[in-house]
Amino acid sequence: MRSLTEDALAAAGRYLWLNARLIDRLRFEALFGDGCRERVLQALRAYRNPDGGFGHALEPDLRGAGSQPEPVEVAFWILDGLDAFDDPMVTGACDYLMSVTAEDGGVPFVLPSVRQTPRAPWWETPDDPPGSLVPTASIAALLHKHGIDHPWLAPATAFTWSAIEETVELQPYHTRAVVHFLEHVPDRDRADHQFARLREAILATVCLDPYAPGDAHFPLDFAPVPGRLPLFEAETLDRHLDALIDQQSPDGGWAPNFLMWTPLVAHEWGGFLTVGRLETLRAYGRLTS
Known part of the structure; x- marks a missing residue:
């Protein structure tokens, strides 16, 4: 091996020193060198907005300053790697998610405000976007993984279960979100059943x-x-x-x-x-x- x-x-x-953003240089030092977790958290807070969400190109393909759902997922993956889900940024981000959640219980792939800013061509949305497995399922998965209790999580989990149970075919990014959710959601019998049902559809991606x-x-x-x-x-x-x-x-x-x-x-x-x-x-x- x-x-x-x-x-x-x-x-x-x-x-990383020659090419990467400050936050990723600090992540490397904290995870693989003699850096400290708090420096990374300080850098992450610079991407945070007063509404509790994240923007400012934390997700590099969304260049705008305003908050969007997907940068919350990026922030949560960074916090996950640091084992820092005890940081108040988590609760603040969940509060933000509640403010942009669709009636179906999920957060949209991207909000219409994205049209006002430079972004990659795939960040498009209707005027009244529904909830999406990306990023709802992955965000819910990380909250479940770390045992976070917040009012946003139960409706988001119910949305994700409903979307998964209606799914027959998958696209790769949706698959990744579904796998993360099934990996960490507490209802293991239900998760194992859906994984067995979708395993071939997952592998097809x-x-x-x-x-x-x-x-x-x-x-x-x-x-x-x-x-x-x-x-x-x-x-x-x-x-x-x-x-x-x-x-x-x-x-x-x-x-x-x-x-x-x-x-x-x-x-x-x-x-x-x-x-x-x-x-x-x-x-x-x-x-x-």
Whole structure:
């Protein structure tokens, strides 16, 4: 079994210092160096708005300052990696989500206010958008994972269950949200039943060739850390972990494999994803100790 070497980890650090946002440099130092969690939290607060939501390109493809649902998910993944769900930002973000939740109990993919700001071309919405599994399911999953009790969570969970139970076919980003939810929601019998029902539909969205080019979604995108759901064989995960090590670029980072619609986002996504790839390699025991 191969592991990322100490030199390769140091190269990732150099890549981040030369290319990444401050928040991702601080994440690297806190998770893999001698940095502190509070510095990361201070940086994250700079993306926070008075309404409790997040904006200011925390999600790099949404360039506007105003709050949107998806940057809450990005913030929560950062807090998850730091084991910092005790931070008051979590409650504030849930308060914000309550203010933008649709009548069906879910938060929209994106709010119409996005039209007023530069953004990637896929961030489009009708005037009165319904709730969406992306990002409702992933946000609910992280709240369940960390045992957070907030009035937003029960309706969002009910929305997610209803959407999952009506689902027959899936798209990759919806699949990732569904898998995260089924991994962490407390009702394990119901989760296991829906996972068994949807397993083939889930796998249909996964690219099993670890070197496939373009906007492919690989097993480690669905299982970035070991989980309880029996989605992939150990041999499959090992093959993709080996490939992940191979895919570190000569400059030390991991490049996005989706559309870079303006030059800056390549650096911002590259830094965010590089820290995430390192977290995955460590979670699977693939960092040299």
